[in-house]
Amino acid sequence: MTAAPLLEITDLHITYWRRSLLGLRGKPFHAVRGASLSIRPGETLGLVGESGSGKSSIANAVLGLAPVSSGSIRFAGSELAAMNARYPPSLRKRIQAVFQDPYSSLNPAMTVEDIITEPLRVHTELTRAERRAKAIELLQRVSLSEEHLRRHPYQFSGGQRQRIAIASALALQPEMIVLDEPVSALDVSTQNQIINLLYERREALGIAYLLIAHDLALVHHISDRIAVMYLGHIVEEGPSDRVFHAPAHPYTKALLDAVPLLDPQAQRRRRAARKSAPAPEAARVAPTGCPYRNRCPSAMKRCAEESPPAYSVAAGGVASCFLLADARPEAASAASATA
Numbered sequence: 135m136t137a138a139p140l141l142e143i144t145d146l147h148i149t150y151w152r153r154s155l156l157g158l159r160g161k162p163f164h165a166v167r168g169a170s171l172s173i174r175p176g177e178t179l180g181l182v183g184e185s186g187s188g189k190s191s192i193a194n195a196v197l198g199l200a201p202v203s204s205g206s207i208r209f210a211g212s213e214l215a216a217m218n219a220r221y222p223p224s225l226r227k228r229i230q231a232v233f234q235d236p237y238s239s240l241n242p243a244m245t246v247e248d249i250i251t252e253p254l255r256v257h258t259e260l261t262r263a264e265r266r267a268k269a270i271e272l273l274q275r276v277s278l279s280e281e282h283l284r285r286h287p288y289q290f291s292g293g294q295r296q297r298i299a300i301a302s303a304l305a306l307q308p309e310m311i312v313l314d315e316p317v318s319a320l321d322v323s324t325q326n327q328i329i330n331l332l333y334e335r336r337e338a339l340g341i342a343y344l345l346i347a348h349d350l351a352l353v354h355h356i357s358d359r360i361a362v363m364y365l366g367h368i369v370e371e372g373p374s375d376r377v378f379h380a381p382a383h384p385y386t387k388a389l390l391d392a393v394p395l396l397d398p399q400a401q402r403r404r405r406a407a408r409k410s411a412p413a414p415e416a417a418r419v420a421p422t423g424c425p426y427r428n429r430c431p432s433a434m435k436r437c438a439e440e441s442p443p444a445y446s447v448a449a450g451g452v453a454s455c456f457l458l459a460d461a462r463p464e465a466a467s468a469a470s471a472t473a
């Protein structure tokens with residue numbers, strides 16, 4: 135299966151200009167530093183990493199909402215990075231988004247019917263009655279019903295609001311949905327329900343997802359591939375099972391260690407191992423070499439001197455870590471390893 139990528143991000147840099155007190159242009163902040171990733175039609179890429187690693191910046195860049203300083207974002211053959219959010223409507227409707235906080239992302243003044251039919255009103259010629267029929271069908275698809283049409287967002291639980299946001303995102307039958315932490319604000323059992331709903335809709339409709347989360351364990355079930363970000367860099371990428379069960383980058387291992395274990399003995403062993411690792415408070419930003427080296431339990435002299443390129447991992451994907459240098463030849467690029 136070698137379908138052309140639907141979304142292809144190449145060497146993306148995103149720089150925010152933080153204003154100084156005097157209102158001058160301020161200092162540049164490099165939130166994303168050369169990220170590449172690709173998503174094929176119908177595929178789900180899980181993008182994980184700790185807070186501040188640049189996940190939302192990438193999501194927002196795809197939606198035309200983040201300041202791209204260089205690099206390319208191609209969607210179905212169109213270059214998005216050059217459009218500065220002025221996507222033609224024909225393109226706009228093909229990429230939809232669902233955000234973390236269903237409390238602020240749904241307009242409280244609108245009814246559920248308005249929320250779900252708004253994209254249909256803007257992008258289609260459907261009549262009011264046809265839009266309503268479509269809204270009812272969409273509500274049923276997310277396990278809500280016609281009786282919810284007249285209600286307002288505040289009358290729903292967090293999980294129900296996220297179902298409404300998903301119904302709205304599905305209305306135009308997009309080819310891709312950018313999901314930025316869609317379940318982070320929900321309790322655990324609701325998280326699973328929403329992940330199952332997303333899975334089920336993807337299977338039925340063949341939509342591609344860019345699914346952002348903190349929690350690798352949560353995205354592992356639904357993702358085909360997983361990319362791991364650390365301080366603006368994608369440090370590892372590969373098939374979901376491989377990344378989850380056999381992480382190659384020390385940072386991915388640390389992320390997985392943050393997932394609680396059910397076996398108390400295993401949990402104790404892990405805690406003991408963690409004590410010997412450097413404290414996470416150690417300076418986070420390494421100005422040269424590997425971005426993770428100040429927190430890495432396996433850091434070597436070389437890690438301070440050079441930036442590790444993306445090395446192929448035997449069981450699939452790539453990781454930017456010198457620990458793989460002896461085992462594998464250098465991969466041509468992150469994108470090539472996804473073929």
Ligand SMILES: Nc1ncnc2c1ncn2[C@@H]1O[C@H](COP(=O)(O)OP(=O)(O)OP(=O)(O)O)[C@@H](O)[C@H]1O
Pocket residue numbers: 150151152163165183184185186187188189190191192348
């Ligand atoms: N508009 C902005 N202006 C200045 N800095 C910003 C802006 N948006 C994000 N940043 C900074 O860029 C970095 C990456 O932010 P981003 O929101 O992409 O991270 P994230 O991985 O999504 O984090 P989280 O998991 O907390 O959502 C952070 O240090 C953040 O403070």
Ligand SMILES: [Mg+2]
Pocket residue numbers: 189190191314
């Ligand atoms: Mg974010």
